[in-house]
Amino acid sequence: MKRKLLGLLGFGTGVFAGSVLYRRSTGRRRERVDVYFDDGSMVSFVDGSPEAEKLLAAARDALGALHR
């Protein structure tokens, strides 16, 4: 009974670890813009915010110009 329980626990742990690794390797990072100022502060605009949309559009233009 104890061996069966340990086996199930090991199997569950393995499935959980595998799913975390799979999501990490296949999951895409969110698009974002990190801005650093002269006073040492940093602001990060993530995809979906109005600030990021404007800046990411300019970044996509830059990348698109190189691959044309």
Place this chain on the structure above:
Amino acid sequence: MDAAQALADLTEISSQIEAAVLFDGEGAILGSTLADEGAARALAAAAGMLLEGASGFRTGGGEVTQLEASTHAGSVFVVCDGPRRIAATTRPDPTAGLVFYDLKSCLRGAAAEPVKPRRRRRPAAGTDEGRVDDEA
């Protein structure tokens, strides 16, 4: 070191950087790793828009010194050092710290005065300075 040499050193050092453009505050191109001048201008213009847009989002003032725009297609980096700016593109998920460091080094290199070769002082005529006696 001039802009071309600084950019050549940059692409040699950093394997992450695909393209880089040195430009000034007015958008004039000082140097580029791109063969296509139109693409270099487009990258500099987009980098200028990024800087302008990013500084506009801050109400308390303060100048933007550097930024990274990360997209699924790749990243765009812009670094400012006084009137000089450098923009670079990389593949997705670059090591941002290393790219920023390399871009700052490139900007410093491009701004540095070229090292002039020092002329060796020739010995005055009639003196023994610099003479090697062969007594063997």
